[in-house]
Amino acid sequence: MTISLDGLDLDALDRHLRSEGIPRDGELRAELISGGRSNLTFLVFDDAAKWVLRRPPLHGLTPSAHDMAREYRVVAALEGTAVPVARAVTMRNDDSVLGAPFQMVEYVPGRVIRHTPELEAIGDQAAVNSCVDALIKVLADLHSVDPEQVGLGDFGKPTGYLERQVRRWGGQWELVRREDDERDDDVKRLHSALAEKIPAQSRSAIVHGDYRIDNTMLDATDHTKVLAVLDWEMSTLGDPVSDAALMCVYRHPMFNLVHSDAAWASPMIPTADELAQRYSVAAGHPLDHWDFYMALAYFKLAIIAAGIAYRGRVGGGVSDDIDKVDDAVAPLIAAGLTELS
Incomplete structure (x- = not known):
């Protein structure tokens, strides 16, 4: 008998994984991953594999803010594009397994930079700048993906x-x-x-809706390599300039009240104006x-x-x-x- 965490019935999940033909080896275990402010995120693992499972919070849900099917669909669609994502594994958009919708992807080994000391550990200002440039290029790459070509033409209204x-x-x-x-x-x-x-509207593109450094997974040794973009719950078809603007606003010092000692609000991160300029160059579009x-x-x-x-x-x-x-x-x-x- 496995031990369940609040919001995660491991026995029920184990049965689901086996019914879906997902290889299993040994007892299923899990731990809550810290850092989530909207959805609950768990590291789930057995003796051979690791996955990341996300589900809505236990209480206080707000409409359209916890759409598991949306998040899973965009991750699955972007596999094989220039946008790095974790491999989609399984999803249920009902309460039949965990009492709430959930989606699960493969665990990507790397590092998430959430707080200022973790950012400082990357290196000097030049190292941080090169990391920021890599992150901005990924956002520009996302906005250049043709939604129709990846099966997301109906992912949202284009206008x-x-x-x-x-x-x-x-x-x-x-x-x-x-x-x-x-x-x-x-x-x-x-x-x-x-x-x-x-x-x-400037143009229509796939937008992440919550893009900043701590919603990405970086390579453990190469800070210029983004291994996966995470937390797609706000993604849709929309105006890419709004995506870039939110990335810049997360640079505001007040973001430290939302996420304590946030890496993206650190003085080592370029200013909002600098981020905007770098995005405009990477995307090849003006910011009217x-x-x-x-x-x-x-x-x-x-x-x-x-x-x-x-x-x-x-x-x-x-x-x-x-x-x-x-x-x-x-x-x-x-x-x-x-x-x-």
């Missing part, structure tokens, strides 16, 4: 992405805000300003209406922070510092308003 993003994150705020929230006026002011200034895209990214990150705090309040098991995370919302909204002023 209207910006309108949907503004509407979606405004709606998310209504779900995760505190009662009598004193930030409500500023949030609605930024939401209205964004709705009034939506530009024509950049102030709008940055404001939208600040808005999105603020609502994400509010959602993390909300799940903490209702016992979602994804954050033990919800007050600090909640403190990031107001300055992020203020930064978005400044972009549009």
Whole structure:
């Protein structure tokens, strides 16, 4: 009899893997991987193989933020492209195995850089810069993939992405805000300003929706080699410039309140303007209406922070510092308003 973790019934998973014909060798074990703020992530292993399993949090789910089928589909589709991904293994989009949807991919050995000391261990500033360039090239490579050619032509609507993003994150705020929230006026002011200034979509591409260094797996010895892009739960067809803008906004110091001592917010990472310029060169596209895209990214990150705090309040098991995370919302909204002023 195996021992189950909260949210992971190993006996049920073992039966599922065997029914799917996935080779097994010895007792199935698992451990919770730290770092996930939205979905629960587990390392699952037996005597011969390792996998990574993701499932929604136990409580405090918000609509469309935990789509296991979406994440699994894009990873499977990108296998064999210039975008490095872990090999897709199995997925269930119902509650029949674990009581919640889940998806599982092969474990990729390497290192995830989450915190500043791990970034500093890469080397000097030149070494960090070369790592950043490699990460930006992967994002540009993703945006150059033809969705139709990899079977993702129907992965999302090719137009209207910006309108949907503004509407979606405004709606998310209504779900995760505190009662009598004193930030409500500023949030609605930024939401209205964004709705009034939506530009024509730059182009349509596969977007990751949450791209930064800690959502990638790097080679353990070669910091310029990205082994896999992780955490595809926000991916869709959309405007690639919005993807680049969110990467740049994660560089903001307030991101340290959402993810303590975040590597991507370290002073060793190039500034947001520098990141934007490097992306523009790598992608071969200008960044028109950049102030709008940055404001939208600040808005999105603020609502994400509010959602993390909300799940903490209702016992979602994804954050033990919800007050600090909640403190990031107001300055992020203020930064978005400044972009549009």
